[in-house]
Amino acid sequence: MFNIDFTGEFVAFFVFSVLIISGAVLMVSFTKVVHMVVSLAAVFIGVAGMFILLDAEFLAFVQVLIYAGAVSILMIFGIMMTKHQDSGAERPRTLNDTLSAIGALALFGILFYAIRQSDFPEPQTVPDGTVDNTMAIGQQLFTGYVVPFELVSVLLTVAFIGAIVLAKKEAD
Amino acid sequence: MLSSYLTMAAILFCIGLYGALTKRNAVIVLLSIELMLNAVNLNLVAFSKYGVVPSLTGQMFTLFSIAVAAAEAAVGIAVLIALYRARGTVNVDDYDEMRR
Incomplete structure (x- = not known):
């Protein structure tokens, strides 16, 4: 199940995973909204790196241009044009937050169980990496x-x- | 390797779901939805390489979903700015006309 050989792809995958997960977790834990957008940009760049690992170079560039470039800047404009001074730091944890966390964790548990249980057949044809x-x-x-x-x-x-x-x- | 990518996408989707459900700033809710869309794109591209029949179809789907997500972000921000002009707040808890 966890028999992983340390190939270059695995090392790169690990690095991009750390970038993505830390960016996403920082996004939900920061209190200032501009910091959230910057950590989200790190997530988008990490996903672009994963696209390169998956032989989708064009999509990686599109991801960097559209998400890390355009969408992040658009969101920063949206934050600047609205009121963003009040951070939610003093707001106490509500029942809604707890229920949301439980729901998200339960969904992840179901997904993880399904991914681990199902055996994915090997690809029938090996895609040649020579095609542009x-x-x-x-x-x-x-x-x-x-x-x-x-x-x-x-x-x-x-x-x-x-x-x-x-x-x-x-x-x- | 395929299950690693799928697990990664599941983690990203669940963090996005949690952010979309708990954040109070409407801009951040939109950003969390973009995070969930990114997780789905990662799944599509992973299956386009490691699926049973590897092909470009997954990448084409991702390309279209990125285009639709960009349109969604632009319209979402525009609606938010119009809403902010009308109500003077971006806190999603204050948009409660429908349950009053």
Whole structure:
């Protein structure tokens, strides 16, 4: 079950896991919201590293650009434009918090049990690492996934125009 | 190695769930939801390499889910700013019109 050989992939996986878990735990334990966003950026970068380990280089770059770049900055703007001085440090632990912790732990227990119980069959075909990941994704995107791709572009346009309209100050 | 990635994603998802349920600042709740989306993306990419039939489909799904998540974050922040103008707070406990 835990027979792990210390390959380079395992060492890199361990490093990125420590980065991700420490960032996420710090995120839920910090009291200042700007610190939370910075630790979240560490989590996003760790996930990008895991994507590189999984032979998804293009997705790793997309992750760094969209999440660690755009979403983090967007959230910092959201924090700066709203009131963020009151930290929740003095707020006592409520029953709601305890129940949430129990629920999250129970969900993790179920997931962990399911992952450990199920035996995953070995991959039938070994993917050759010689194929250019970005080129393969581009070919897929413009052959098999043309309709979803165009729909996503429409969705992004509508969403961003909608965001501007929503956040615009109404003319008095 | 596949089960390690799946366990990692489960940990990330549960921390995100806990944050989304307990945090009071609405921006942080949005960030926790992004954390949960990231965990799901990690699962998809892990199965695209270590699944029974390795293919690019998992990575394509992740690409689309990242695009939708970016749109969701932008609209969420815009709604929050509009809500902040109307109510003067970002504390989710104060948004309680529906149960009064």
